[in-house]
Amino acid sequence: MTAPPRFLLTLPTTGPDADPAPLPEFLTDTRRGRYGAFDAIGEVGRAAEVVGFDGVVAPFAPDAEEPLVVVAGLLRRNRWIHGVAGLHPGIGTPVYSAKLSASLQRFTGDRFGWWPVVDLPPATARAHGDFLEGPDRYARADEFLTIAKGVWEHEDFTYEGRFFQVLAGGFQGPLAGRRFPAVHLSGVSADALELSAKHADVHVFDASDDLDALIADLGGRAAERGRTVASALRLTVAAREDEDEARAVQNVPEHALTGSFEQVAAELRGYADRGVSTFVLEPPPDVAEIYRLGEQLLPLFVREHAHVD
Incomplete structure (x- = not known):
């Protein structure tokens, strides 16, 4: 029997749903500032851990909370769940990003992962100070990941590229010896698949993609490098006791x-x-939805999967 797939939950870090208003009914201390946006996200993360999700994802988006901050906070609040943070390779240096992550791995028991967002819409990229375009974005991401892994694994690492340079860099002392963050990547272009074949642990597709052809293409590219890359699928989901009830859920695309x-x-x-071995689920941003999926959907899926295999 093959292992059941992993389930990741997308956190509601974007837009008004990240700002909990009005205050929840259970809150007895109503003094200003006692319950904020992160508390609402924290409740979702805690619910995900309680009901058995494998991890949570904080996406990179122009109108979202900073993923590194969100994931760091959630992992310190919870004991088992993993966290994947979206990050933009053009914003920080690979060495500093790796150093931040090494500390997070130390403080959370190696439960931290990366989702580098490479091909942003031009307006979004420029608003973040990034004016690089086209294939150069993937070339820079390749250098970013190469250097981050290099200083992570070696005490004396030197690299001179088009976008980044490092001279005799590397982690020692408390930062050394941790597991490198699991790398999640996405995209369907040849450049995106080649980057994943070289660096990714997980490649995330969308339901509208030509899934069979892309999984085969990615698998071939990775095999040429002596690697394997897990395939994931990102899905918005609304599940209920029956189909009519599910379709009545508000704000579901x-x-x-x-x-x-x-x-x-x-x-x-x-x-x-x-x-597909990993599912990145995006339910309506409500704690009750997380409990429904964890209590009613995930056990049923595991049971069905075990039966067919």
């Missing part, structure tokens, strides 16, 4: 995976049979 718990589990199992 038309393309979302919607249906009864059994129907959604069957769809996920179909994707797993096609080579």
